[in-house]
Amino acid sequence: MLTPTLTVATTQLIHSFDYNVTFTITNLASTANLLNPNSPLHKSAASIITFQMNELFSKSKIKDTFSSCKLLSFRSENVQDTRVFANCSFGSDSNPQEVNRVNVFRVFRDQTKSFSSLAMYSLDNSSLYVNDYHESILATTEAPVQSPFDFNVTFTITNLASTANLLNPNSPLHRSAASIITFQLNKLFTNSNINKTFSSCNFLSLSSENVQDTRVFANCSFGNDSDPQQVNRVTVYHLFRGKTKGLSSLTMYSLDNSSLYVNDYHEETPTVMSPVETRNPYDFNVTFFITNLASSATLLNPNSALYKSAASIISSQLNRVFRSSKIKNAFTSCKVLSFSKSNIQDSRVFANCTFRNNPDPKEVNRVTVYREFQDSTKGVTALAAYTLGNESLYVNDYNEAVLSVTESPIVAETIPPNRESSRPSYNITFIVTNLRFTPDLQNFNSPQYNTESNKAISLLNNLYDNSKIARTFSTCNSISFSPTVTESTKIEAFCSFKNDPTTAIIDKVDVYNEFRDNTEKITQLGLYSLNKNSLYVNGYQEPQQPETQTNVPAFEGRDGDLPFELNFTIINRNFTEEFNDPSSPEYQSLVNDISKMLTSLYRNSQLRDSYRVCKVTGLRLGSIKCTCMCYFNPTATNGSVIAEKVKAEFDRGTSGTHLLGGTYLLRKDSLSVEAEAPVSSDTTEIPDWGIVLIVLGILFFLFLIILLCLLLALYLKKKRQGSYNMMQSPAGLYFLHQKFQ
Numbered sequence: 001m002l003t004p005t006l007t008v009a010t011t012q013l014i015h016s017f018d019y020n021v022t023f024t025i026t027n028l029a030s031t032a033n034l035l036n037p038n039s040p041l042h043k044s045a046a047s048i049i050t051f052q053m054n055e056l057f058s059k060s061k062i063k064d065t066f067s068s069c070k071l072l073s074f075r076s077e078n079v080q081d082t083r084v085f086a087n088c089s090f091g092s093d094s095n096p097q098e099v100n101r102v103n104v105f106r107v108f109r110d111q112t113k114s115f116s117s118l119a120m121y122s123l124d125n126s127s128l129y130v131n132d133y134h135e136s137i138l139a140t141t142e143a144p145v146q147s148p149f150d151f152n153v154t155f156t157i158t159n160l161a162s163t164a165n166l167l168n169p170n171s172p173l174h175r176s177a178a179s180i181i182t183f184q185l186n187k188l189f190t191n192s193n194i195n196k197t198f199s200s201c202n203f204l205s206l207s208s209e210n211v212q213d214t215r216v217f218a219n220c221s222f223g224n225d226s227d228p229q230q231v232n233r234v235t236v237y238h239l240f241r242g243k244t245k246g247l248s249s250l251t252m253y254s255l256d257n258s259s260l261y262v263n264d265y266h267e268e269t270p271t272v273m274s275p276v277e278t279r280n281p282y283d284f285n286v287t288f289f290i291t292n293l294a295s296s297a298t299l300l301n302p303n304s305a306l307y308k309s310a311a312s313i314i315s316s317q318l319n320r321v322f323r324s325s326k327i328k329n330a331f332t333s334c335k336v337l338s339f340s341k342s343n344i345q346d347s348r349v350f351a352n353c354t355f356r357n358n359p360d361p362k363e364v365n366r367v368t369v370y371r372e373f374q375d376s377t378k379g380v381t382a383l384a385a386y387t388l389g390n391e392s393l394y395v396n397d398y399n400e401a402v403l404s405v406t407e408s409p410i411v412a413e414t415i416p417p418n419r420e421s422s423r424p425s426y427n428i429t430f431i432v433t434n435l436r437f438t439p440d441l442q443n444f445n446s447p448q449y450n451t452e453s454n455k456a457i458s459l460l461n462n463l464y465d466n467s468k469i470a471r472t473f474s475t476c477n478s479i480s481f482s483p484t485v486t487e488s489t490k491i492e493a494f495c496s497f498k499n500d501p502t503t504a505i506i507d508k509v510d511v512y513n514e515f516r517d518n519t520e521k522i523t524q525l526g527l528y529s530l531n532k533n534s535l536y537v538n539g540y541q542e543p544q545q546p547e548t549q550t551n552v553p554a555f556e557g558r559d560g561d562l563p564f565e566l567n568f569t570i571i572n573r574n575f576t577e578e579f580n581d582p583s584s585p586e587y588q589s590l591v592n593d594i595s596k597m598l599t600s601l602y603r604n605s606q607l608r609d610s611y612r613v614c615k616v617t618g619l620r621l622g623s624i625k626c627t628c629m630c631y632f633n634p635t636a637t638n639g640s641v642i643a644e645k646v647k648a649e650f651d652r653g654t655s656g657t658h659l660l661g662g663t664y665l666l667r668k669d670s671l672s673v674e675a676e677a678p679v680s681s682d683t684t685e686i687p688d689w690g691i692v693l694i695v696l697g698i699l700f701f702l703f704l705i706i707l708l709c710l711l712l713a714l715y716l717k718k719k720r721q722g723s724y725n726m727m728q729s730p731a732g733l734y735f736l737h738q739k740f741q
Contacts (some may be wrong), residue, residue, distance in 0.1 A: 017090035019104050021053070021069070021674050023115070024083050024127035027170060030076035037073075041447065046071040052119045053086060056111045057271060062099050065091035080445070101131040109135075120170055120450055149222035153185070153201070155247070156215050156259035159333040162208035169205075170450050172477035178203040184250050185218055185698055188243045194231050197223040213256065233263040241267075243432045248356060252323075254332045282355040282394050284369050286318070286334070288380065289389035291572045291665075295341035302338070305482050309492070311336040313427065318351055325372040330364050331354045346389065366631065367394040374400075385539040404550060417422055425496040426511045428460070428476075430522070431534035437489040441481035442583075454481040456491055461525040464495065467514040472506050473499045480689050488531065512537040533577055541577060543621040561631045561679040564646045568657065569670035570624040579619045591616040594626060597661030601653035602630070607645060610637040625670075631679070647673040 028034070033041045053069035060066070069088040077083045090099045108128060109115045115125040128134065165171045185201035192198070201220040204481050209215045222231045240260060247257035260266065293299070296307045318334035325331070334353040341347065355364050373393060377383050380390045393399065439444040460476035467473070476495040484490050497506050515535060519525045522532040535541065578586035598614035605611070614630040632641045639645075650671060654660050657671045686694075 017065070017092060017094050017099060019088045019101055019130050020132075021086045021088055021104070021108065022058055022084060022127075022129045024077050024081050024124040025118075025121045026081050026124050027122040027445055028082045029080055029445070030074065030078070030082040032289045034082065034447070035074055042074065043289065044451070045074070045447070048119070049084060049086070049121070050120075053088065054509055056108065056118070057088060060107045060111060062090070062094075062103060062107060065094035065099060067091055083127075086161065100342045101133040105130040105133050105135065109651065111262075117169065118179060118724075120454060122169055149197070149226050149231055151222075152215060152264075153218045153220055153221045153236070153240065153261050154259075154261045156209050156256040157250075157253045158213050158256050159254040160214045161212055162206070162210070162214040164445075164614060166214065167206055167208060168445060168723075172479055174206065176475075176477045177206070181216060181250070181253070184253075185220065188240065188250075189220060192239050192243065194222070194226075194235065194239065197226040197231060199223055200703050215259070233265040237262040237265055249332075252319075263534065282357055282364060282365055284353045284355075284371070285350060285394075286351045286353050286373065288383075289346050289392035290383075290386045291346050291389050292387045292574055293347045295339065295533070299347060300339055300341065307339070309480075310339070314349060314351070314383070314386070317386075318353065318714070321373060321376040322353060322385070325376060327355070327364050327368060327372060330635040332356055348392075366398040368394040370398055370400065385574075387574075416432065425494050426538050427492065428495055428511065428515065429490060429492045429534070429535075430515075430524075430525075430533040431484055431488050431490050432528045433488045433531055434527075434529040435489040436487055437483040441489060451483070452481070456493065456528075459528070460493055460495060463518045463525070464514065467518055469497070469506050469510055469514055472499075472503055474498050475684070490534070490551075508540045509540040512540055512542060516542070518707070539574065543575070543580070558612075558631075558633070559679055560635065561635070562634050562641050563676040563679060564630050564632070564643055565674045565676060566614075566626075566628040566646070566650065567670070567672045568626055568629055568650075568660075569622070569667040570626060570660070570664045571667050572665040573624050574625050575619070575621040579723075587619070590619070590624075593661070593663070594628070596664070598628060598630065600661065602649060605649040605653060607637070607641065607649055609630060610641050611636060621732075629676075643673045643675045 026044065029709040030036065031041070033039045034045060034159070036042055050069060050071050053071075057063060057066045067089040069086055072087055073084040075083040075085065085130065099558065105128065108130070112118050112123060115123050115128050117123060126136075135636055160166070163173075165173045166177060170176055170337050182201060182203045184259050185203075189195060189198045189201065199495055204217040204219055207215045214591075220236065224712070237260065240262070244250050244255060247255050249255060258268070295311065296306070298304045301307055314333055315336050318336075322328060322331040322334065332352055332354040335351055337350045339349060340348050353369065370393065374380050377388060380388050380393045382388060391399075435452065438448065440448040441452060447516055456479050457476055464470060464473040464476070474496040476493050480492045482490045482492070495511065512535065515537070516522050519530060522535050523528050524530060533541075535704055573590075576586070578584040579590070582591075594616050595614055599611075602608060602611040602614065610632040612631040612633055613615060614628050616626060616628050618627040619625070620627070630646065631645070634641050650673070651657050654666060657668050
């Protein structure tokens with residue numbers, strides 16, 4: 001018997017501290033690409049898992065002799081799950097009493113939260129084997145029962161829809177909800193009368209109750225020195241109920257008042273039937289028009305990304321409106337039901353807002369809900385980035401006539417995006433040009449989505465953590481991906497900021513500018529190459545050329561025409577990047593519309609006889625500032641054409657600078673009219689017969705000059721003739737030689 005014993009001992013001494021560790025990852029799909037050792041996906045996953053395992057054992061109680069772990073291979077478990085085979089080595093000087101397969105198993109289990117997660121990866125808690133050693137789930141799940149002061153707390157949230165994204169432990173939405181719930185539970189017990197021995201609450205999981213409701217599982221711990229008479233499941237139950245207003249709300253979350261269990265302890269709610277009888281009076285159907293949200297087929301499709309994004313933003317803004325109102329104590333939640341087409345540019349929103357059944361009907365009714373919405377939206381003109389039709393609001397069919405529609409647009413103007421009141425979070429979108437879009441990027445359970453979303457969140461958090469507004473920055477989350485026409489990927493994220501009264505208010509321009517300044521003018525975010533014109537923060541984008549105006553070729557008036565420059569602001573349209581390009585269809589369409597409307601206005605005015613034409617010469621940011629040149633013929637009318645008359649006719653034709661062409665809302669004080677120098681030509685136009693006469697005149701003049709020269713030459717010749725003649729008379733002269741005395 002001695003020899004076999006020695007043989008076994010020798011064999012184990014060689015490999016006694018090498019451990020084959022195998023487990024199953026439930027959120028890593030076993031694709032052919034992953035199983036290929038030469039693929040980038042395989043190498044990336046192997047590198048991450050190896051790093052996490054090394055990190056795990058390096059921080060454990062057996063770290064002193066730990067050497068390293070390395071991944072050996074992957075194997076397909078099923079379509080969604082992947083089996084991991086790894087090997088972890090310890091030094092040969094390890095103490096077998098401390099380093100053995102049982103301890104390695106338990107260290108791995110304890111460092112992965114009872115074998116539930118390894119960093120971003122979710123684990124099958126019954127899949128771990130270390131050198132074929134395995135412990136059943138029963139043994140591991142009994143551990144929490146060891147302390148009499150650990151309490152499993154479960155309850156249902158009625159305004160947190162149990163979407164696939166929420167139930168995915170690796171999604172930003174799940175993490176955000178878990179963080180908020182954990183914080184609120186800790187705050188609840190920390191401020192209670194049993195806070196002396198309170199330790200902490202840990203969020204465990206979420207489960208689907210129904211489409212609208214989500215069940216929460218948490219665990220709250222108290223110190224072992226707690227008095228059982230003061231800290232037990234009954235007192236914890238009563239405390240939770242008292243701190244949540246009778247199990248009605250946990251800060252922003254609405255609770256099902258019959259859903260609370262503490263270590264299976266539950267008390268029946270005697271009034272559970274009352275909501276059925278009194279629910280309807282406190283449900284309000286809220287409908288209104290959004291004038292800058294085009295009712296496209298995509299928006300009207302409930303399954304489209306645009307529909308979901310718009311519904312989410314509008315629901316969030318409605319909740320913000322009523323949570324900041326005078327009736328906030330009774331408010332529960334609002335949700336968007338649907339959109340409908342009002343016209344090409346406008347969309348009608350149908351929403352439902354719910355209030356608890358306990359408020360006084362005199363305080364919460366359709367009139368008070370209407371007026372709270374009206375007051376919080378500046379007279380039903382603006383809901384965050386959306387412009388509203390100020391006569392479109394109905395609450396359970398209740399509507400109030402707008403008494404002074406001409407004054408509302410002054411406030412409804414898109415306030416220069418440098419000061420919005422207080423918005424805790426901002427929607428940031430940008431396009432990554434070197435990330436090719438694939439359907440996996442919209443699958444919350446895909447490895448690619450997890451990798452890219454974690455990368456994007458990390459880059460955004462790092463950006464704002466190192467920015468000038470880092471003091472008020474909280475976190476970025478809720479990453480989503482969508483395709484672009486160039487097959488690049490559009491990334492959408494929500495970044496939250498704290499309300500710090502000691503610092504200046506952070507608005508969307510600050511968030512935009514910090515992104516721009518920390519990404520090399522919107523070109524590079526980490527390894528992502530960006531489209532520099534793609535960044536939007538809550539719909540805001542910095543104008544590409546703010547110092548210059550986008551111009552079109554000026555209209556050349558006729559000689560003597562009087563030109564006038566008109567400037568006015570359209571407030572129910574937002575300036576988009578397309579309006580920077582005069583050749584874009586959007587630019588051309590808007591310019592043509594405005595030109596036609598101005599022509600119609602002046603053709604039906606007192607200046608109709610002298611009016612010639614109006615041309616839009618430029619569009620600028622804020623909301624849309626429009627510059628036009630209008631030409632008038634002063635000779636076509638008996639009266640004078642001056643800037644005051646042109647302005648007065650514009651004002652009259654737009655109902656007090658309010659509405660142009662029945663379509664475009666104008667800012668009342670934005671109109672200005674300036675007279676320009678009359679049109680004149682530098683040269684006078686000569687008719688054809690005049691040119692002929694001029695040519696004939698020139699030829700006649702040249703002829704006279706030539707004739708004069710000839711006459712002058714003849715005259716000079718004649719004058720000189722006989723004064724000196726080399727040849728004498730042919731007969732000659734005869735002189736006598738005889739002298740005469």
